Amino acid sequence: MTIPAQNEPAVPVKVETGVPPNRIVLTPPKNMGKPQIMLTVLAGPEQGQIFKIARPTTTLGRSNTCEIVLSDPLCSRQHAQIILGMGGITLKDMGSTNGTTLNGVRVNESPLRNLDVISVGSTRLRFSVEVSKETQDVKNLKIDEIAHKKLMTLYEVGNIVNSVLELKTLLSIIMAMAIKVMQANRGFLLLRDKSGALKPVATHALTSMEAQAPYSQTIVDTVLKERVPVLVLDAVGDIRFANRDSLKALPLSSVICVPIWERDNIVGVIYVDKAEGTSTFSEKDMYFLSAFANQAAVAITNAKLFDDVRREERLRTSLQRYLSPNLVDDMILQNTTELNLGGAKKKVSILFCDIRGFTTLTEKQPVETVVSLLNEYFSAMSEVIFANHGTLDKFIGDAIMAIYGAPLESKENAYECVKSAIEMRNKLAQLNAQWLSQNRPQIQVGFGINTGEAIVGNIGSERRMEYTAIGDMVNIASRVEGETESNQIFITEETYKQLGNLVTAKKLAPVKLKGKTVAVQIYEVISLAPKP
Numbered sequence: 001m002t003i004p005a006q007n008e009p010a011v012p013v014k015v016e017t018g019v020p021p022n023r024i025v026l027t028p029p030k031n032m033g034k035p036q037i038m039l040t041v042l043a044g045p046e047q048g049q050i051f052k053i054a055r056p057t058t059t060l061g062r063s064n065t066c067e068i069v070l071s072d073p074l075c076s077r078q079h080a081q082i083i084l085g086m087g088g089i090t091l092k093d094m095g096s097t098n099g100t101t102l103n104g105v106r107v108n109e110s111p112l113r114n115l116d117v118i119s120v121g122s123t124r125l126r127f128s129v130e131v132s133k134e135t136q137d138v139k140n141l142k143i144d145e146i147a148h149k150k151l152m153t154l155y156e157v158g159n160i161v162n163s164v165l166e167l168k169t170l171l172s173i174i175m176a177m178a179i180k181v182m183q184a185n186r187g188f189l190l191l192r193d194k195s196g197a198l199k200p201v202a203t204h205a206l207t208s209m210e211a212q213a214p215y216s217q218t219i220v221d222t223v224l225k226e227r228v229p230v231l232v233l234d235a236v237g238d239i240r241f242a243n244r245d246s247l248k249a250l251p252l253s254s255v256i257c258v259p260i261w262e263r264d265n266i267v268g269v270i271y272v273d274k275a276e277g278t279s280t281f282s283e284k285d286m287y288f289l290s291a292f293a294n295q296a297a298v299a300i301t302n303a304k305l306f307d308d309v310r311r312e313e314r315l316r317t318s319l320q321r322y323l324s325p326n327l328v329d330d331m332i333l334q335n336t337t338e339l340n341l342g343g344a345k346k347k348v349s350i351l352f353c354d355i356r357g358f359t360t361l362t363e364k365q366p367v368e369t370v371v372s373l374l375n376e377y378f379s380a381m382s383e384v385i386f387a388n389h390g391t392l393d394k395f396i397g398d399a400i401m402a403i404y405g406a407p408l409e410s411k412e413n414a415y416e417c418v419k420s421a422i423e424m425r426n427k428l429a430q431l432n433a434q435w436l437s438q439n440r441p442q443i444q445v446g447f448g449i450n451t452g453e454a455i456v457g458n459i460g461s462e463r464r465m466e467y468t469a470i471g472d473m474v475n476i477a478s479r480v481e482g483e484t485e486s487n488q489i490f491i492t493e494e495t496y497k498q499l500g501n502l503v504t505a506k507k508l509a510p511v512k513l514k515g516k517t518v519a520v521q522i523y524e525v526i527s528l529a530p531k532p
Contacts, residue, residue, distance in 0.1 A: 044123030074121030191268035343457025349417035448481025
């Protein structure tokens with residue numbers, strides 16, 4: 001199974017019973033060196049060179065970013081990969097122009113066997129697995145290189161804390177760095193969701209099969225329960241995790257799982273594992289990954305805070321279109337700011353006000369004059385609505401619809417609604433006096449108010465939604481407003497009863513409204529007493 005040196009006996013690679021013949025299991029006999037995977041260039045510009053493969057993924061091609069750079073002009077920039085997977089060693093074509101052949105047969109992806117011949121462009125390479133002994137000096141050199149790489153990784157993670165604030169991107173980078181420096185086949189980053197359950201938020205694996213295989217929930221649970229990192233040197237034989245299906249799904253060598261801390265709480269874990277046949281993790285690896293997780297925790301916390309701030313800014317901008325700043329602050333403080341489709345039944349008061357004779361006004365005045373007048377009018381009326389904790393539902397042509405008692409519930413919704421109408425009428429009187437001095441037209445309005453249950457929420461589509469109230473009581477408020485004359489405020493029986501002795505109102509004759517079989521009792525508001 002190996003290529004012996006001259007006058008040296010061959011050292012066989014151990015073949016396990018029951019292993020499929022196409023799979024190479026890199027477990028050397030006892031007392032021997034570690035297996036080495038090599039590619040020897042048989043033909044091509046690099047003829048005679050020997051490349052050693054130690055990474056989980058090794059890319060061949062013309063690009064300087066490849067682990068094995070071939071100057072063959074018939075090779076693609078990234079031509080093929082050698083993958084040390086959990087199910088064996090695999091040759092994979094990277095969508096090259098001229099294709100990849102294995103023993104003369106063109107392949108997209110295929111298992112590798114000892115002494116297979118690979119062709120990429122005009123370059124032929126022999127794949128081989130040998131067991132050789134390393135000198136102590138070489139081992140020490142490799143240990144120093146690995147230690148340096150790990151220190152550099154911690155330094156890079158520290159830089160990420162101050163540079164990457166987009167949470168999803170950050171999690172992917174953290175997991176990719178962990179896989180790279182730990183030389184792992186797979187990695188999972190799990191964080192707690194709003195319910196407190198631990199969920200995978202970033203996953204890295206060399207093959208789709210490895211990505212689909214489960215991580216060990218038992219190992220994760222052990223980290224959470226014992227509040228310590230866990231190192232599994234023999235993933236299959238460790239008696240702590242014996243007979244666990246997740247550890248039998250793939251031939252694993254070893255596993256490390258470390259907690260991610262936020263003060264005294266474990267908010268997540270980083271879980272990495274290695275394929276059977278590759279080197280196992282060590283205790284030093286576990287301590288390094290723990291330090292890595294501590295650095296990552298700072299970055300994750302910062303990104304979450306930044307994400308929350310951006311989310312709050314987006315919500316504040318959206319909410320302030322139809323809510324008062326004070327009401328927006330209350331909603332954000334109470335964490336009731338989700339703008340999802342859907343509604344709920346709430347008891348509210350609805351106000352409609354409409355300009356009288358608006359059509360005639362538009363016929364007599366230039367468009368610029370009408371638009372300017374409306375903008376001033378709507379701005380002034382909106383300020384009054386916001387000051388009384390109302391929600392500006394919409395402008396309907398020259399009409400205004402406002403909701404009181406939603407999205408934040410209020411027992412004073414009827415009082416605040418009627419108070420708004422009185423103050424809006426007074427504010428309009430001031431505007432009319434100002435416009436008169438400027439030789440601008442005057443406007444008059446009517447107000448209709450109703451109180452009752454309506455469906456309130458975000459109505460529309462995912463592309464465009466609108467916070468509004470719908471239901472029969474909304475229609476009644478609109479039609480009551482239609483019964484008013486200039487500067488009158490009409491309220492329904494339900495609103496009158498909720499106000500009690502705080503309102504002075506004139507009882508009017510019941511009116512027959514469109515769509516109603518029973519006449520509706522209405523009142524004209526004269527005044528409103530201050531709240532005691």
